[in-house]
Amino acid sequence: MITGASAASDDVLARTAIARCARELLAAADVTPEYRAALHMALAMPGNILSDAPDARWVRLVWTCCTAAGGHWEQVIPVAAAAEIFMVALDVLDDEEDGEVNPLHGALGAARALNVSTGLLLLAQQSLWDLDDGATMARLLLTAGLHACAGQHADLAPQSERCIGLNAALTIAAEKSASLVAALCRLGALCAGADASLQERYGRFGRNVGMVAQLANDIAVMRPDADGKTDITLARPTLPLTYTALFAPDATQQGDDAMAPSDVWHGGAGYLTLAVADTYRRYALDLIPHLTDDHAGRAALAALLDDL
Amino acid sequence: MTGIGAYDELVAEPQVNVVAMAQIVSDLFAHGLSRVQDMEWLHAHDSAALLGRHEYAALQALGARLSDDGAALTGVRSGFWR
Numbered sequence: 001m002i003t004g005a006s007a008a009s010d011d012v013l014a015r016t017a018i019a020r021c022a023r024e025l026l027a028a029a030d031v032t033p034e035y036r037a038a039l040h041m042a043l044a045m046p047g048n049i050l051s052d053a054p055d056a057r058w059v060r061l062v063w064t065c066c067t068a069a070g071g072h073w074e075q076v077i078p079v080a081a082a083a084e085i086f087m088v089a090l091d092v093l094d095d096e097e098d099g100e101v102n103p104l105h106g107a108l109g110a111a112r113a114l115n116v117s118t119g120l121l122l123l124a125q126q127s128l129w130d131l132d133d134g135a136t137m138a139r140l141l142l143t144a145g146l147h148a149c150a151g152q153h154a155d156l157a158p159q160s161e162r163c164i165g166l167n168a169a170l171t172i173a174a175e176k177s178a179s180l181v182a183a184l185c186r187l188g189a190l191c192a193g194a195d196a197s198l199q200e201r202y203g204r205f206g207r208n209v210g211m212v213a214q215l216a217n218d219i220a221v222m223r224p225d226a227d228g229k230t231d232i233t234l235a236r237p238t239l240p241l242t243y244t245a246l247f248a249p250d251a252t253q254q255g256d257d258a259m260a261p262s263d264v265w266h267g268g269a270g271y272l273t274l275a276v277a278d279t280y281r282r283y284a285l286d287l288i289p290h291l292t293d294d295h296a297g298r299a300a301l302a303a304l305l306d307d308l
Numbered sequence: 309m310t311g312i313g314a315y316d317e318l319v320a321e322p323q324v325n326v327v328a329m330a331q332i333v334s335d336l337f338a339h340g341l342s343r344v345q346d347m348e349w350l351h352a353h354d355s356a357a358l359l360g361r362h363e364y365a366a367l368q369a370l371g372a373r374l375s376d377d378g379a380a381l382t383g384v385r386s387g388f389w390r
Contacts, residue, residue, distance in 0.1 A: 166326040166327055166330055167326060167327065169326075170324065170326055239326070243330055243333075246330070247330060247334040248334075248337075267337060268333040268334060268337035271333050271336075271337070271370065272326075272329060272330055272333040274370055275329055275333070275363075275366045275367045275370050276324055276326055276329060276366070278366035278369060278370060279324050279329075279360075279362045279363050279366040280324065281366075282362040282365065282366065283362060286362075
């Protein structure tokens with residue numbers, strides 16, 4: 001039986017091994033030293049796998065689903081490294097598209113940050129193609145990436161072109177975030193050798209986890225201390241802001257002034273978003289008994305939801 | 309795989325009735341936050357019948373954790389459901 005201490009130890013070992021693999025992939029890339037350094041800079045941004053304190057939020061999904069599905073975390077290392085590189089690339093794009101400044105943008109500017117993102121996307125694909133089942137894995141990530149782009153496209157639409165609605169807001173969250181988390185969970189199951197049916201279940205679990213994560217993020221950026229986030233100023237079609245526009249319009253009618261986070265909260269947007277996120281959390285918990293019969297595996301999957 | 313629960317009953321992808329939930333939350337805030345912990349009010353709401361069990365439970369659970377002062381929500385941090 002896996003104890004809490006050994007699970008924590010595995011967490012450190014997995015993160016370290018994935019970071020080592022990411023470094024090796026970078027070192028093996030046929031690029032100039034300058035461009036390699038720029039790619040490294042992206043992977044070393046706060047929270048990313050080569051940073052001093054990686055949060056492993058993406059790769060943990062892969063290895064947890066792998067171990068829950070009967071595999072060992074060592075089986076996911078190259079896949080998780082590729083997935084991390086892929087997700088960092090999308091994060092860089094997301095920041096640029098949202099006009100949010102990150103250390104990479106600060107050091108290199110927008111154009112070269114975009115070029116770094118392109119390189120990371122290619123490196124992730126190249127890494128997967130070298131693996132057994134690499135084509136299947138690459139297709140999973142690419143399909144999810146296309147969904148994410150479609151969701152982002154809707155998210156970035158000018159207000160005049162938006163279809164304002166609560167269901168539309170959830171659809172955008174599902175496309176731009178839940179699709180990616182679903183792919184990461186499915187990749188983990190695939191690494192464990194799960195059959196197609198079980199992979200699909202892990203994907204479905206991941207979609208619900210992804211919805212919780214995105215809605216939790218939508219709530220977090222409403223906090224007064226959420227520096228640099230542009231959801232409110234750009235009036236993004238997130239669930240809390242869509243609800244506020246539809247049900248508490250007074251908060252949105254302040255001339256040229258952006259809504260204050262407190263206006264959003266006091267109209268009920270935070271309450272609704274938390275309740276909807278909790279609904280998805282409950283759906284995800286419902287699925288866990290259908291993913292594994294192993295007690296420790298079930299606990300590890302449930303813990304993914306606690307970390308959000 | 310032995311021990312894994314029957315999946316067939318879960319095949320249909322759940323659809324969260326966010327419109328009904330929003331209507332309830334909107335009315336809740338219109339009536340004042342003292343209603344947050346009033347489960348009878350939630351049960352009697354016209355839209356409550358449209359909720360699935362998880363949607364209902366989520367609204368109920370959140371209400372039970374909040375103070376009458378909605379500002380408590382601004383203290384949300386990671387691990388809220390822990």
